[in-house]
Amino acid sequence: MAELKTDHLVLNMGPQHPSTHGVLRLEVVLDGEVVIDVIPHIGYLHRCFEKHCEAMTYPMVIPYTDRMDYLASMYMNFGYVEAVEKLMNIEIPERVKYIRVIMGELQRIASHLVAIGTFGIDIGAFTPFLYCFRDRERILDLFEMTCGARLLYNYMWIGGLSHDLPPMFIPELKSFLKDFRKNIKELNDLLSYNKIFIERTANIGILPADTAINYGCTGPVLRGSGVNWDLRKNDPYSIYDRFDFEVCVGKGEIGTVGDCWNRYMVRVREMEQSCLIIEQAIEQLPEGDVTSAIPKRVKPPVGEIYFRVESPKGELGYHIISDGTVNPFRVKVRAPSFVNLQILPVISKGYLVADIIANLGSLDIVLGEIDR
Amino acid sequence: MTTTEILEILKEKFSVEQFEIQSNIGGEILIVPSNVLLDLCFFLRDDERLAFDSLMNLSGVDLADGEKKKLEDGSFEIVGGHLATYYHLHSFKHNHKLTLKVLLPRENPVVPSVERVWRSADWHEREAYDLFGIVFEGHHNLKRILLPDDWDGYPLRKDYKVQEFYQGMKVPY
Structure with a gap:
């Protein structure tokens, strides 16, 4: 019998595919159903954020940062304004610091809820998605109550905030936290310890800690590999050193440390820790004026800064160079998803096609900040 | 560890006259020549006392310190x-940071790739190539990443001019 000709098959996944979380194209090289290589193609959402910045004044950049990671806009604002304040050496009121932390942690919960919900959908579990979005909706209501917007806030300004908290905010927030604690338990029963979910995610896409560090992974992806690293604890910015919370790492009680399930579980546990931080912040929240330190004219001295914060997706860095004028000379954003996505080919090789979906879902990328 | 202390350790292997410390609001910057960059990065990563195991960020910058020439159509x-590349390094082990800066001539911006030292540099270098036209020698796959492969020019350069047409479509709006 003549030998059969065998060849690799190249499959295109995306740019329009429900599992790619945006417009991402994956060029997948297959041998049967086994993945030989994955080549991500990005840039479909590129809109020259960094070039735009050079033509605008510092405060005008803030709405653009909203549109990078549009699932965690508050945190994008947070990183940028803190960086510019550091550059200008502005001291901001205590109340502003606390409100920023409350908003940032609420945003972290909202972002993780989307990550968990859509991860479930990718794997084939539709119901948890609805549960997650029900809770996220309440967080968005809180944001809407404060600044009028549900998704793109422009809430944090250089030196302050656009609005103070409305009177109903704190009671609503407290009632949300009370309900949300129960809902996390419900989510664990429904998804985290679900047999089918575990079969699909445990021992899939194992990422060793040293590879994760060399590839620059940060956030839940790095912590899922068992590295105890969180900028809020290890390189504290703002007032995070005043709160008592734990850094969640993958422990490998199911599957192996560094697999999809552990990356997922880090997010679930981080939501609980965020609740803890918010509760402490509410208790310590001082009175004050949130707009008193906003400068009339933002004109940082000549110099540059690289400032990083722990966004829900990982290390968000702003490299800002000032030439002493009202426009930034250069703004470079180190987007966590941009760096985390590089790991996808490494953790997908040797697994099946269906596992690419699980791997991509567990990385939790947002194309808005990858393409900028 | 401060930049000055790090420079003391570098003395053992490199001649320090070629390095220069630039003071700055957001932390000191070490300016290094491009020909020793690769050796230096390997040393920074592998030396026990320094152990810079992570490259946080790599950014290209157009310093625009050359001579501005007006063109007929009003642009310049x-x-x-010079162009410049910045390397923001960080050590998980010792929790210290270092910023490297490499100056490159605008007409021929070539710098060795540090992709072999830190794999996270891969896409960062492709981005700097894409938007600034900085060539990273030794990179395994140096092509455009955010823009289409057949795009003209390097958008983040200060004298960038948008091409008239891209594949028959008018570009400036």
């Missing part, structure tokens, strides 16, 4: 001067 062109 920059001749001479």
